[in-house]
Amino acid sequence: MSSNVNTIRDLxxxxxKWGFITDIEEERVPxxxxxxxxxxxxxxxxxxxxxxxxxxxxxRHWASLEEAQAEPKWANVKFPPINYQGITYYxxxxxxxxxxxxxxxDPEILRTYEKLGIPLAEQQLxxxxxxxxxxxxxxxxxxxxxxxxxxxxxxxxxxxxVQKYPELVQKYLGSVVPxxxxxxxxxxxxxxSDGSFVYVPKGxxxxxxxxxxxxxxxxxxxxxxxxxxxxxxxxYVSYLEGCxxxxxxxxxxxxxxxxxxxxxxxxxxYSTVQNWYPGDKEGRGGIxxxxxxxxxxxxxNSKISWTQVETGSAITWKYPSCILQGDNSxxxxxxxxxxxxxxxxxxxxxxxxxxxxxxxxxxxxxxSAGHGQNTYRGLVKIMKGxxxxxNYTQCDSLLIGDKCGAHTFPYIEVRNSTARMEHEAxxxxxxxxxxxxxxxxxxxxxxxxxxxxxxxxxxxxxELPMEFAVxxxxxxxxxxxxxxx
Amino acid sequence: MSLLEIKNLHVKVESHEILKGINLTVNSGELHSIMxxxxxxxxxxxxxxxxxxxxxxxxxxILYDGKDLLSxxxxxxxxxxxxxxxxxxxxxxxxTNVYFLRSALNAVRKHRALEEMDAMDxxxxxxxxxxxxxxxxxxxxxxxNEGFSxxxxxxxxxxxxAVLEPKLAILDETDSxxxxxxxxxxxxxxxxxxxxxxxxxxxxHYQRLLNYIVPDFVHVLVNGRIVRSxxxxxxxxxxxxxxVDAERxxxxx
Numbered sequence: 001m002s003s004n005v006n007t008i009r010d011l012x013x014x015x016x017k018w019g020f021i022t023d024i025e026e027e028r029v030p031x032x033x034x035x036x037x038x039x040x041x042x043x044x045x046x047x048x049x050x051x052x053x054x055x056x057x058x059x060r061h062w063a064s065l066e067e068a069q070a071e072p073k074w075a076n077v078k079f080p081p082i083n084y085q086g087i088t089y090y091x092x093x094x095x096x097x098x099x100x101x102x103x104x105x106d107p108e109i110l111r112t113y114e115k116l117g118i119p120l121a122e123q124q125l126x127x128x129x130x131x132x133x134x135x136x137x138x139x140x141x142x143x144x145x146x147x148x149x150x151x152x153x154x155x156x157x158x159x160x161x162v163q164k165y166p167e168l169v170q171k172y173l174g175s176v177v178p179x180x181x182x183x184x185x186x187x188x189x190x191x192x193s194d195g196s197f198v199y200v201p202k203g204x205x206x207x208x209x210x211x212x213x214x215x216x217x218x219x220x221x222x223x224x225x226x227x228x229x230x231x232x233x234x235x236y237v238s239y240l241e242g243c244x245x246x247x248x249x250x251x252x253x254x255x256x257x258x259x260x261x262x263x264x265x266x267x268x269x270y271s272t273v274q275n276w277y278p279g280d281k282e283g284r285g286g287i288x289x290x291x292x293x294x295x296x297x298x299x300x301n302s303k304i305s306w307t308q309v310e311t312g313s314a315i316t317w318k319y320p321s322c323i324l325q326g327d328n329s330x331x332x333x334x335x336x337x338x339x340x341x342x343x344x345x346x347x348x349x350x351x352x353x354x355x356x357x358x359x360x361x362x363x364x365x366x367x368s369a370g371h372g373q374n375t376y377r378g379l380v381k382i383m384k385g386x387x388x389x390x391n392y393t394q395c396d397s398l399l400i401g402d403k404c405g406a407h408t409f410p411y412i413e414v415r416n417s418t419a420r421m422e423h424e425a426x427x428x429x430x431x432x433x434x435x436x437x438x439x440x441x442x443x444x445x446x447x448x449x450x451x452x453x454x455x456x457x458x459x460x461x462x463e464l465p466m467e468f469a470v471x472x473x474x475x476x477x478x479x480x481x482x483x484x485x
Numbered sequence: 486m487s488l489l490e491i492k493n494l495h496v497k498v499e500s501h502e503i504l505k506g507i508n509l510t511v512n513s514g515e516l517h518s519i520m521x522x523x524x525x526x527x528x529x530x531x532x533x534x535x536x537x538x539x540x541x542x543x544x545x546x547i548l549y550d551g552k553d554l555l556s557x558x559x560x561x562x563x564x565x566x567x568x569x570x571x572x573x574x575x576x577x578x579x580x581t582n583v584y585f586l587r588s589a590l591n592a593v594r595k596h597r598a599l600e601e602m603d604a605m606d607x608x609x610x611x612x613x614x615x616x617x618x619x620x621x622x623x624x625x626x627x628x629x630n631e632g633f634s635x636x637x638x639x640x641x642x643x644x645x646x647a648v649l650e651p652k653l654a655i656l657d658e659t660d661s662x663x664x665x666x667x668x669x670x671x672x673x674x675x676x677x678x679x680x681x682x683x684x685x686x687x688x689x690h691y692q693r694l695l696n697y698i699v700p701d702f703v704h705v706l707v708n709g710r711i712v713r714s715x716x717x718x719x720x721x722x723x724x725x726x727x728x729v730d731a732e733r734x735x736x737x738x
Contacts, residue, residue, distance in 0.1 A: 432539065437575040439559040440535050440568075441589035441645065442596070451588070455579025455628065 028091040058179035058189035075346040076375040089191040132212040154199040161197035176259040184255040185292040195225035200235035211240040222253040231266035238269040264299030276312035283342025286314025293320040297329035305332040307463045309472040321350035324358035331360040334460040339372030348378040353389040362393045368404035375407040382419040399429040494545035505709035514681040521706035522728040531657040535569040536562045564596030566652030570642035577629035614647040636667035643674040660694040672697030692724035
């Protein structure tokens with residue numbers, strides 16, 4: 001019994017390996033938020049007028065929400081009030097971020113990404129993955145641009161897209177997540193600093209995986225990135241994102257927005273491995289990951305698939321969703337969320353069926369250890385005109401130890417009687433029985449826990465691109481690693 | 486020479502004493518059967534030998550292959566060649582039978598300073614052992630014990646034993662829940678694995694299993710003590726007269 005307890009304790013006390021701080025000079029705007037700050041951010045980025053106006057509209061709306069104390073309160077998470085005037089909304093490495101080549105990048109930043117296992121020098125990259133690296137508020141490098149350009153694919157930082165492709169940005173920005181959507185999305189719309197932009201033209205299958213690596217480095221800053229992916233008719237793209245942050249005692253806010261648009265017969269596959277700093281074992285520090293992610297299957301036969309592995313952040317508040325507008329369109333959500341020590345996660349999906357014969361699948365695997373609290377919250381909504389819609393939801397929780405919690409809030413709204421809905425749910429505990437069985441066969445306690453957890457998550461890992469699946473498994477194993485005494 | 490020596494073993498679960506001074510010696514190659522009524526402590530003995538940790542040993546010692554068995558963790562005991570076929574095999578969703586067994590075998594091999602076995606070498610051996618237990622190859626790629634019938638689970642236990650090649654195998658009520666055909670297959674598998682280098686302890690409630698797996702020695706465990714020991718004929722006598730009689734006789738001695 002004692003070493004089972006040890007395994008669970010080790011799991012709860014594992015160290016965060018990505019917690020180092022990069023010492024670079026930063027350029028930041030003063031703390032706090034007002035119209036001048038918005039103008040300052042927009043000015044620094046030399047944005048066109050429409051962008052500034054959009055930000056200002058968002059800011060004014062947010063200010064009214066804040067005054068009305070309309071910060072969402074419904075999630076099953078607890079945290080002290082956030083002082084929005086105590087946050088720095090823009091921080092950038094001092095060297096100029098618009099680079100001709102990687103040689104101009106601050107070597108400290110290059111080293112940071114190397115330490116994180118994300119080499120930015122193209123010859124060192126895994127074949128077939130192009131990377132955009134976002135450091136604090138700005139994108140510092142995007143690789144394989146030329147090769148992608150040959151195929152007609154645009155993959156660049158959001159700032160660059162605003163400069164070079166303003167008509168595309170203006171057309172799609174806010175088309176899935178309007179600036180009025182919710183408190184955090186509104187805040188993001190006002191202050192977002194960078195992010196990735198992807199445009200895949202008609203009939204093009206993007207020749208490589210696209211990947212963005214987000215890193216928060218500066219203290220007392222928020223990271224507010226915005227990602228927009230547009231797949232034109234018949235296009236296909238697979239996009240991956242990864243995230244880490246240094247260990248800091250104070251909580252840091254990360255409020256991102258991701259919008260996906262899939263036109264007729266287009267497919268977007270979006271995968272996330274989120275490993276923001278989760279806080280220490282007493283629950284001090286860590287990232288507040290308050291993110292709005294939504295995709296619109298605007299065209300017929302289009303498909304959007306979200307896969308997420310959420311192991312980091314003090315609090316995760318995130319519901320990657322699909323609006324299934326086109327007839328026969330397909331939405332998918334596959335999720336693994338691990339909460340450890342005092343981490344809290346309230347995550348799930350919304351599947352909004354509008355078109356005919358639309359289908360959606362949601363598979364959620366929640367793992368709670370230590371004092372972690374893990375909530376699945378899902379909405380499946382079948383609109384009146386959505387004839388022949390189908391949904392399958394599976395939502396499983398795994399508990400490790402006896403101080404953690406798993407919670408499930410599935411909402412189902414059906415307004416069309418032809419809909420077919422399936423919902424399966426289970427809660428299990430890594431039992432002493434299971435551990436003893438594996439150990440009796442010769443596996444060490446920590447390997448046994450790792451094997452059980454990986455088996456539990458298999459259905460989701462199967463959806464990840466190969467390199468990511470390996471990374472995700474390793475990440476879980478690291479989380480479960482410890483020196484069993 | 487003796488592989489296992491249990492001396493005056495006393496074991497508590499919570500505050501309740503279950504084993505009250507067990508003495509038992511098992512030599513290499515021998516098959517011992519432990520029989521007894523429900524609640525006599527048979528399974529406790531099996532689990533203590535496999536090093537399950539929620540039992541408190543209050544007195545006595547166990548020497549296994551010259552080592553202090555009670556100082557080993559379950560995985561260490563397994564690596565040293567102790568295998569237990571579970572009465573209630575556990576399900577491991579998402580992990581295939583073949584992956585699980587290869588991981589287990591390699592963990593054990595690593596401990597014994599042997600090279601890891603890759604899939605190319607492992608699979609033919611695994612298939613061979615499956616044949617021995619007349620198991621459907623489809624079960625190879627199914628999750629461990631998930632959706633297996635009672636008989637398939639028990640056969641899977643013996644399959645694992647065949648792959649892991651233990652020095653001491655403990656079969657905990659392997660016959661429970663088996664129909665006669667499945668029982669015969671399991672017994673055939675067990676008999677094929679008997680060897681001069683492998684000792685077995687077969688824990689059972691009924692004599693039936695011992696028609697197919699013939700023991701060298703039979704011990705009767707009642708109320709935490711071995712009250713009688715003898716040859717295979719003792720099992721038959723028990724079947725006829727029951728455990729109460731055996732206990733009465735033991736007390737009378």
